[in-house]
Amino acid sequence: MTQQIKLNEQEATLRQLLLDVSNYIGTLNDHPRPQLRFTGGWVRDKLLGIGSKDIDIGIDTMTGLQFGTLMNQYLEQPEAKAKHPKSVLGKLAKIEANPEKSKHLETVTTKILGLDVDLVNLRKETYAADSRNPQMKFGTPEEDALRRDATVNALFYNLDKSEVEDFTGRGLEDMKRKVIKTPLDPYQTFTDDPLRVLRAIRFASRLGWHIDQGDERAMSHVSIRDALHQKITRERVGIELTTMLKESGPYQALQLIDRLGLYRTVFTMFDDEVAQPVNTQDWSKAYNQLRTIVSAGPGPRNEEDPLETENAIIIIKAVLLRNPIDDPVDVYRSWLLCAFVPWARVVPTVPQNPKGKLPSRPAAVVARDGIKADRHTVNLVEKAVIHLDDIVGAKDALINEPSATTSPLKRKHGSVTRSEQGMAIRRWGHHWRNIVMFALLTQTAEGSIESNEELLAGYAKWLIKLRDSDLLEAYKLTPVVTGDKLAKALDVKPGPWVSKALDMVMAWQLANPDSQDAEAAISEVKGRKKDLGLG
Numbered sequence: 001m002t003q004q005i006k007l008n009e010q011e012a013t014l015r016q017l018l019l020d021v022s023n024y025i026g027t028l029n030d031h032p033r034p035q036l037r038f039t040g041g042w043v044r045d046k047l048l049g050i051g052s053k054d055i056d057i058g059i060d061t062m063t064g065l066q067f068g069t070l071m072n073q074y075l076e077q078p079e080a081k082a083k084h085p086k087s088v089l090g091k092l093a094k095i096e097a098n099p100e101k102s103k104h105l106e107t108v109t110t111k112i113l114g115l116d117v118d119l120v121n122l123r124k125e126t127y128a129a130d131s132r133n134p135q136m137k138f139g140t141p142e143e144d145a146l147r148r149d150a151t152v153n154a155l156f157y158n159l160d161k162s163e164v165e166d167f168t169g170r171g172l173e174d175m176k177r178k179v180i181k182t183p184l185d186p187y188q189t190f191t192d193d194p195l196r197v198l199r200a201i202r203f204a205s206r207l208g209w210h211i212d213q214g215d216e217r218a219m220s221h222v223s224i225r226d227a228l229h230q231k232i233t234r235e236r237v238g239i240e241l242t243t244m245l246k247e248s249g250p251y252q253a254l255q256l257i258d259r260l261g262l263y264r265t266v267f268t269m270f271d272d273e274v275a276q277p278v279n280t281q282d283w284s285k286a287y288n289q290l291r292t293i294v295s296a297g298p299g300p301r302n303e304e305d306p307l308e309t310e311n312a313i314i315i316i317k318a319v320l321l322r323n324p325i326d327d328p329v330d331v332y333r334s335w336l337l338c339a340f341v342p343w344a345r346v347v348p349t350v351p352q353n354p355k356g357k358l359p360s361r362p363a364a365v366v367a368r369d370g371i372k373a374d375r376h377t378v379n380l381v382e383k384a385v386i387h388l389d390d391i392v393g394a395k396d397a398l399i400n401e402p403s404a405t406t407s408p409l410k411r412k413h414g415s416v417t418r419s420e421q422g423m424a425i426r427r428w429g430h431h432w433r434n435i436v437m438f439a440l441l442t443q444t445a446e447g448s449i450e451s452n453e454e455l456l457a458g459y460a461k462w463l464i465k466l467r468d469s470d471l472l473e474a475y476k477l478t479p480v481v482t483g484d485k486l487a488k489a490l491d492v493k494p495g496p497w498v499s500k501a502l503d504m505v506m507a508w509q510l511a512n513p514d515s516q517d518a519e520a521a522i523s524e525v526k527g528r529k530k531d532l533g534l535g
Contacts, residue, residue: 003164003172005046005157010113011055015159017084017112018057021067022159024074031070034061037122037141038157040148043164047155047175048207056118058144058156064107064119123147125192142167146183149196150174150203154183178209186218194228198240198266201256205249211256220260229265237266238371241339250335251291258283267339268370269362278342286341286441289452293317294324294331312453312460316440319463319472320433330433336377337384337438340367344385344442361385380431384438387428391439394424395462421466422474422510423503430475470513479505481518489522490534497532501525504532 007015018036026033039058046052059067074080108119124139125147139147145154145167151174156165166172168183180200182189190197197219204211211219218224228237244253257263263280296313317324324331343363360368364382367373373381398421425432440459447455466472483498486505508524509515525532 003047005043005164010115014055014113014115019159020080020083021071021074024077025070032061034059034067036159037165038159040153043155043157044152044175047164053114054116056120058122059119060122060141063121068108068110068119141165148183149199150180151183152180178207179212180204180209180215181212182215186215187221187224190218190224191227194224195232195236195240197224197228197262198237201253202240202244202247205244205253205256206247208249208252216260225262225265229268234370235372238373241266241371245335245339246332251287254287254335254339263342266371267343267366269365278346280342282445283342286338286445289441289444290334290338294321312456315460315463316456319467320437322433333380333431333434334437337381337434338441340381340384341438341442341445344388380434383429383431384435387435388439388442390424391428391436392443394421395459398465399458399461418469418471419507419511421469422471423507425471425474426506432475474510477506477509480509480516481505481521486522486525490526490529492534497534501532504528
């Protein structure tokens with residue numbers, strides 16, 4: 001029995017349009033009628049009940065550019081205008097043939113009926129030993145299916161027959177078994193294009209499936225790891241990693257990278273002078289801990305205020321991940337930083353430069369050079385490592401303080417401590433929740449399983465105290481007095497001292513949360529002029 005797919009209205013309309021174009025081409029003297037197929041990920045997702053707006057159209061007799069040009073020509077015909085409005089087709093974006101970019105045949109991308117459509121010919125590939133960029137030629141449907149990275153990504157939907165085609169002979173079976181498997185020999189497949197190693201991990205983690213055992217053995221082979229390191233640009237590695245961590249299975253992605261011995265291949269440094277051995281032996285404690293935190297629920301009694309609980313994990317999740325469903329950015333950053341836990345304690349081995357500036361922390365170098373992360377991500381990783389001990393110290397200092405007084409204003413207890421903690425949060429910046437999570441995960445990896453409950457309890461107690469002291473948003477506070485006003489009040493020209501003076505103002509505000517008295521803040525600064533070097 002053939003496998004069927006039920007098309008929605010957009011997809012059914014697209015199918016009919018494409019068939020009409022194909023039939024039109026068949027009437028032309030210089031072109032045989034092309035047979036068309038929906039290919040790859042769209043077919044997989046439809047069979048899994050997952051909606052998809054991206055459709056690749058496989059064409060057997062011409063390039064995507066040729067088909068797109070003839071489609072435009074067809075839509076100018078009177079019968080086409082009566083059946084299909086010209087607005088149905090978006091602007092055709094030509095992708096030139098480019099041997100250096102693995103595009104040896106012209107393809108076209110466009111938007112049709114709100115769907116992102118790629119028009120591409122069926123093809124076969126051959127690889128040179130030193131490159132993952134294949135030589136491409138026109139191919140049969142079977143050759144096109146066998147060149148793909150996984151059998152479940154090699155399924156086609158034949159537009160003429162309205163049925164699924166499985167030219168690898170095992171794509172549908174692998175889908176039932178929930179397994180990621182290469183169509184051809186895995187060792188040769190990964191040797192030809194080592195990026196497929198990361199794609200296999202991405203698909204497996206996104207779908208929650210497992211990777212074929214033979215494929216896993218090939219993926220972890222030293223020669224494949226070397227090929228991944230040498231043949232794949234770090235930009236591509238970074239794109240695959242980022243996608244994994246943003247999709248639905250970041251835990252499984254990191255677990256597979258760890259278990260297959262790929263950590264140093266993915267999170268690598270290229271400067272041998274600063275590279276150091278990095279220990280991943282206890283990394284699993286960190287990503288297991290984060291999975292527990294992310295998957296924790298508030299429970300029926302605590303949905304309105306998840307902090308009103310004694311469950312440390314729920315408290316940590318509520319404060320550090322905030323609203324993970326509607327705004328998952330904190331979850332993504334937590335998984336991203338979790339990936340750098342093995343580098344947390346690795347220190348630079350090169351001396352500081354002549355100007356006295358310390359070199360970047362190795363973790364930040366890995367983010368910058370190893371996965372080509374953007375500047376904001378590199379800075380986040382750098383801050384997480386730099387402030388690690390500062391965070392642990394601030395946490396330990398507060399949880400060891402005496403209990404709060406019975407004052408109605410709970411946030412006023414321990415005013416000096418409040419000021420110190422608030423200034424620390426401001427020092428850590430607006431991503432302080434993310435780097436606190438990094439500190440927690442690093443301590444998790446460094447600690448024993450037996451001490452983990454105590455560790456979580458300590459962080460939960462600290463975060464509750466920060467909440468009760470109204471400090472969770474301390475990084476957003478602005479000084480009650482400006483630098484210019486301070487300079488005028490002190491009768492001193494503005495200079496480098498202003499920044500330190502504004503910190504004094506902010507520390508005073510944090511110690512006196514109920515006051516917005518600018519004159520009192522100025523008085524505080526005047527009383528400490530010597531600390532500013534103003535005499």
